[in-house]
Amino acid sequence: MRRVVAQGTFDIIHPGHVHYLSDAASMGDELHVIVARRENVTHKEPPILPNRQRRDVVAALEMVDEARVGHPNDIFAPIEEIDPDVIALGYDQHHDDAAIENELESRGIDCVVRRASPRDPHYEGELLSTGDIVDRILEQRGDE
Numbered sequence: 001m002r003r004v005v006a007q008g009t010f011d012i013i014h015p016g017h018v019h020y021l022s023d024a025a026s027m028g029d030e031l032h033v034i035v036a037r038r039e040n041v042t043h044k045e046p047p048i049l050p051n052r053q054r055r056d057v058v059a060a061l062e063m064v065d066e067a068r069v070g071h072p073n074d075i076f077a078p079i080e081e082i083d084p085d086v087i088a089l090g091y092d093q094h095h096d097d098a099a100i101e102n103e104l105e106s107r108g109i110d111c112v113v114r115r116a117s118p119r120d121p122h123y124e125g126e127l128l129s130t131g132d133i134v135d136r137i138l139e140q141r142g143d144e
C-alpha cells in the first residue's frame, strides 16, 4: 500500500487544490493530507477559516483517504506517524525539496519528495488561488 502525503493551508477550496490533490493521489494508493495549523502559516496571510473546518472540507474530497490538522511545532511528527512512500509538494510550495529529503533520511524515513503539477485557469474569471478569491470578495463586498 503506497502512501502519499500532501499538505497545505486549504483555506477556501478551489479547483487548483482539487488538481493538486488528484495529482498527489495518482502518485500512490492512499492519500493522506496534512492541513497547516493557522499559527504555522507565516509565509503569507493566515487563513480565514478554522483549522478543523479546513480539515473537514479536505477530508470530504473523494481522492482524499485521510486528512488531519498538522502538528503545532514539529512538521515531521505526522510524517513519522503516516510513514509515507511519497511526499507530494505543490507546484509552487515554498519548501526546499532537498532539505525535506535530508530530514527524512536523518529520521530514517524511506520516502521520496515529488512536485505536483500546476492547474491553469480553464476560462476567463476562474480563480485558482485563495488569495485571489479573498481579493475578489473584498472588491465586491469589502465596503458593506
Ligand SMILES: Cc1cc2nc3c(=O)[nH]c(=O)nc-3n(C[C@H](O)[C@H](O)[C@H](O)COP(=O)(O)O)c2cc1C
Pocket (backbone or CB within 6 Å): 007, 008, 009, 010, 034, 035, 036, 037, 038, 040, 041, 042, 069, 070, 071, 072, 073, 074, 075, 076, 077, 078, 079, 087, 089, 090, 093, 094, 095, 100
Ligand atoms: C512534509 C510537510 C509536513 C508538514 N507538516 C505540518 C504539520 O505537522 N503542521 C503544520 O501546521 N503544517 C505542516 N506542514 C505545512 C507547512 O506548515 C506549510 O504551512 C504548508 O506547507 C503551507 O503550504 P501552502 O502555502 O501551499 O498552503 C507540512 C508541510 C510539509 C511539506
Ligand SMILES: Nc1ncnc2c1ncn2[C@@H]1O[C@H](COP(=O)(O)OP(=O)(O)OP(=O)(O)O)[C@@H](O)[C@H]1O
Pocket (backbone or CB within 6 Å): 007, 008, 009, 010, 011, 015, 016, 017, 019, 020, 044, 089, 090, 091, 092, 093, 117, 118, 119, 120, 128, 129, 130, 131, 132
Ligand atoms: N492553481 C493551482 N494548481 C496546482 N496546485 C495548486 C493551485 N493552487 C494551489 N495549489 C496547491 O495546493 C496546495 C495548498 O495551497 P494553499 O492552501 O496555499 O492555497 P493557494 O490557493 O495556493 O493559496 P494562495 O494562492 O493564497 O497562496 C499547495 O501545495 C499549492 O501548490
